[in-house]
Structures are given as C-alpha cells and as structure tokens.
Amino acid sequence: xxxxxxxxxxxxxxxxxxxxxxxxxxxxxxxxxxxxxxxxxxxxxxxxxxxxxxxxxxxxxxxxxxxxxxxxxxxxxxxxxxxxxxxxxxxxxxxxxxxxxxxxxxxxxxxxxx
Amino acid sequence: xxxxxxxxxxxxxxxxxxxxxxxxxxxxxxxxxxxxxxxxxxxxxxxxxxxxxxxxxxxxxxxxxxxxxxxxxxxxxxxxxxxxxxxxxxxxxxxxxxxxxxxxxxxxxxxxxxxxxxxxxxxxxxxxxxxxxxxxxxxxxxxxxxxxxxxxxxxxxxxxxxxxxxxxxxxxxxxxxxxxxxxxxxxxxxxxxxxxxxxxxxxxxxxxxxxxxxxxxxxxxx
Ligand code: SF4
Ligand code: SF4
Numbered sequence: 001x002x003x004x005x006x007x008x009x010x011x012x013x014x015x016x017x018x019x020x021x022x023x024x025x026x027x028x029x030x031x032x033x034x035x036x037x038x039x040x041x042x043x044x045x046x047x048x049x050x051x052x053x054x055x056x057x058x059x060x061x062x063x064x065x066x067x068x069x070x071x072x073x074x075x076x077x078x079x080x081x082x083x084x085x086x087x088x089x090x091x092x093x094x095x096x097x098x099x100x101x102x103x104x105x106x107x108x109x110x111x112x113x114x
Numbered sequence: 115x116x117x118x119x120x121x122x123x124x125x126x127x128x129x130x131x132x133x134x135x136x137x138x139x140x141x142x143x144x145x146x147x148x149x150x151x152x153x154x155x156x157x158x159x160x161x162x163x164x165x166x167x168x169x170x171x172x173x174x175x176x177x178x179x180x181x182x183x184x185x186x187x188x189x190x191x192x193x194x195x196x197x198x199x200x201x202x203x204x205x206x207x208x209x210x211x212x213x214x215x216x217x218x219x220x221x222x223x224x225x226x227x228x229x230x231x232x233x234x235x236x237x238x239x240x241x242x243x244x245x246x247x248x249x250x251x252x253x254x255x256x257x258x259x260x261x262x263x264x265x266x267x268x269x270x271x272x273x274x275x276x277x278x279x280x281x282x283x284x285x286x287x288x289x290x291x292x293x294x295x296x297x298x299x300x301x302x303x304x305x306x307x308x309x310x311x312x313x314x315x316x317x318x319x320x321x322x323x324x325x326x327x328x329x330x331x332x333x334x335x336x
Contacts, residue, residue: 022156026161065158068123069165108168 001086005093017041017078018051025062025076032109035100038078039092045082052080074103115144115235116208117242118151118170123162124186124217129225130163130204135172137200138163139215140180141207148242150228151206153180159206159227161336162334184211190218196221208308250320256308258299265292 010033017040028036038050038059056077058077063073077096081088130136138160146152160176177200181189184207193328197203197219205212216224232244243250247264253271254261263269267285273293277284281294301310319325 021154022159023157026165028163029165048230065123065162069162071165092237108165 003086005090006097008097009093016048016051017055018048020055022062023029024057034106035075040078040080042080042082071106096100115147117148117232117234118145118208118230120150120228126227127166133201135200137203139203139205141184141211142182145204145207156180170321176178185214199235236333256313257296258303260292260299262292271316
C-alpha cells in the first residue's frame with residue numbers, strides 16, 4: 001500500500017498490547033516523549049484473548065497518573081485496528097500527532113534525570 | 115496480608131518539597147501482593163515523582179530499592195552503605211516497615227508514601243477486603259469463622275443490630291452484614307446452638323486498649 005505516516009511516530013514493537021506495562025509508558029515520558037499511543041488489535045480479536053482489553057484499562061490508569069503528575073491525560077491513548085488496516089494505521093498516526101501537537105511539548109521534556 | 119493504599123501524589127510531593135535526593139523504599143511482602151508498595155509500585159511512583167518535579171523544573175534524584183521485608187532489621191541494614199547519600203527516605207511499606215526504617219536510621223527523615231489500612235484477603239485480582247483487626251482474643255470459633263470485630267461496623271459480639279436488612283449493613287447498602295454472614299454460616303454448620311449463647315463482654319486489653327503489644331518466645335531468643 002506504501003502509505004506514509006508522520007516521521008515523529010516511533011514504533012516500539014511488542015508481542016501484544018497486553019505486554020505494555022504502566023511503567024513502560026511512564027518511562028517513555030521520562031525519556032522525553034510528548035505522547036504515547038498503543039495500537040492494539042480489534043477488541044474481541046486478541047490472540048491472547050484479553051491483552052488489548054487489559055491494555056485499555058492500563059491506559060485508563062496511566063491517564064489518571066498523568067493527570068496527577070500534571071502532564072495531562074490526553075497524552076496517552078489506545079487505538080484498535082487489525083493488521084489488515086494499514087489505512088487506519090496511518091490515519092491514527094496522523095490523528096494522534098495532531099492531537100499531541102495541539103497539546104504542545106511535554107512540560108517534563110528532557111529535564112528528567114535517569 | 116496487610117493492605118495499604120498509596121497516598122495521593124500531591125501529598126507525597128508536598129512531603130518531598132525540601133529534598134533533591136531521596137531513597138524510595140518498597141517491600142516485597144504484603145504491600146507487593148496488594149499492589150501498593152512492591153518493586154513495580156516503587157518504579158511507578160519514582161517515575162511520577164521525577165516527571166512532576168521535572169515539570170516544575172526542580173529535578174530530583176530518586177534511588178529505587180525494594181527490600182525483602184521492611185519489618186526485619188537484617189533487610190533494613192542492606193541500605194546502610196548508601197543511605198547517607200540521601201536526604202530523606204520515602205517508604206511505601208506498611209506502617210510497621212516505615213517505622214522500623216525510621217528507628218534504624220535515626221538521623222534520616224523517613225516519610226510515609228502509603229496509608230496502611232487493614233488486615234485482609236484478596237477477593238479477586240485487584241480487589242482486597244478486610245477480615246481481621248488483630249484484637250488479640252479470637253472468637254472465630256464462636257461465630258462460624260466470620261469475624262464480628264472486623265466485619266461488623268459496630269463490632270457487635272451479639273448481633274445483628276436493628277440496622278441489618280436483607281443481609282446488608284445499615285452503614286452502607288453495599289456492605290454485607292457480618293451477623294447475617296455469621297448466622298448463615300452457623301446454620302450451614304448446624305451450630306445454631308452457638309448463636310443462642312451470649313458472648314460475654316470482651317476484654318479489650320488484649321487489643322489496642324492495653325497499649326502496644328509485644329510477643330516474646332524465650333526459646334527462640336539468642
Ligand atoms: S476475633 Fe479478633 S483476632 Fe479473630 S479475626 Fe476478629 S479481630 Fe481478628
Ligand atoms: S447491620 Fe450487621 S454489620 Fe452492620 S452494624 Fe448491624 S450487625 Fe453490624
């Protein structure tokens with residue numbers, strides 16, 4: 001399909017969104033990213049049955065943490081799409097990029113010590 | 115297990131305000147099981163603290179450490195080589211652990227990151243429920259294995275009270291009436307004769323009313 005998506009989106013491959021721990025998302029923010037989104041399989045289509053549903057709950061939890069921290073809940077999202085939906089993938093990448101751009105850079109950017 | 119709740123980040127940040135270098139201490143026992151103060155929660159809290167302070171432009175160094183237990187001095191001793199490098203210790207173990215750390219490092223400020231709440235069980239993944247208050251004189255043999263002290267809102271020894279309705283407690287419609295549970299269980303066990311017996315007035319000196327308690331096993335002492 002040769003679809004393009006914004007170059008600012010960096011992909012981290014995981015076997016399933018169920019693998020994405022809360023801490024992994026927070027670490028990304030510590031390393032200075034402005035936003036994080038999970039691209040999981042469609043609900044009901046998880047190879048591990050509930051991985052994407054668990055990820056959804058964790059994203060919800062991270063939203064509360066980001067609000068507490070003061071970065072704002074909007075910097076983390078989860079989207080569902082099948083591996084056959086390349087079009088949707090690039091659409092989401094654009095959508096999220098615009099959303100984060102509107103929020104501006106993370107106020108914690110590049111100031112965090114390891 | 116001992117169940118605790120994390121304090122809000124805001125409370126924690128207020129306590130940490132004067133410090134730039136802290137040691138964050140978790141515990142591998144109860145607070146790990148109730149997902150409040152184990153290694154993972156240490157990681158998440160450290161991250162939250164660092165992000166918040168970075169946002170304010172006030173960097174903070176957080177050393178993460180999770181001890182096997184914070185209620186035994188041999189484990190607390192493990193941080194002795196480097197504890198001096200930090201201005202304060204933030205502990206997310208139960209209140210016993212936090213205090214023991216404070217006792218061992220007398221010149222360090224030790225701050226609580228959790229509210230220690232109850233002795234309880236895991237009802238299901240992510241759900242914990244109170245079961246015991248450590249009253250020091252257990253009556254479970256009289257009450258069908260259901261604790262009237264911890265589970266009845268009024269700690270009645272001869273219940274239920276008039277507020278029990280449809281098996282729920284008057285304090286909260288979601289709350290099961292402990293005395294309903296006791297009667298149900300005694301019936302199941304064919305022990306309703308126990309319900310007929312009046313449980314005498316409790317001697318609360320075995321509980322907190324007698325002051326802090328201590329247990330000594332002479333044969334085990336060195
Ligand atoms: S009677 Fe006392 S020791 Fe027994 S479960 Fe209840 S609070 Fe705990
Ligand atoms: S309704 Fe039941 S649990 Fe609630 S206070 Fe009365 S006896 Fe105790």
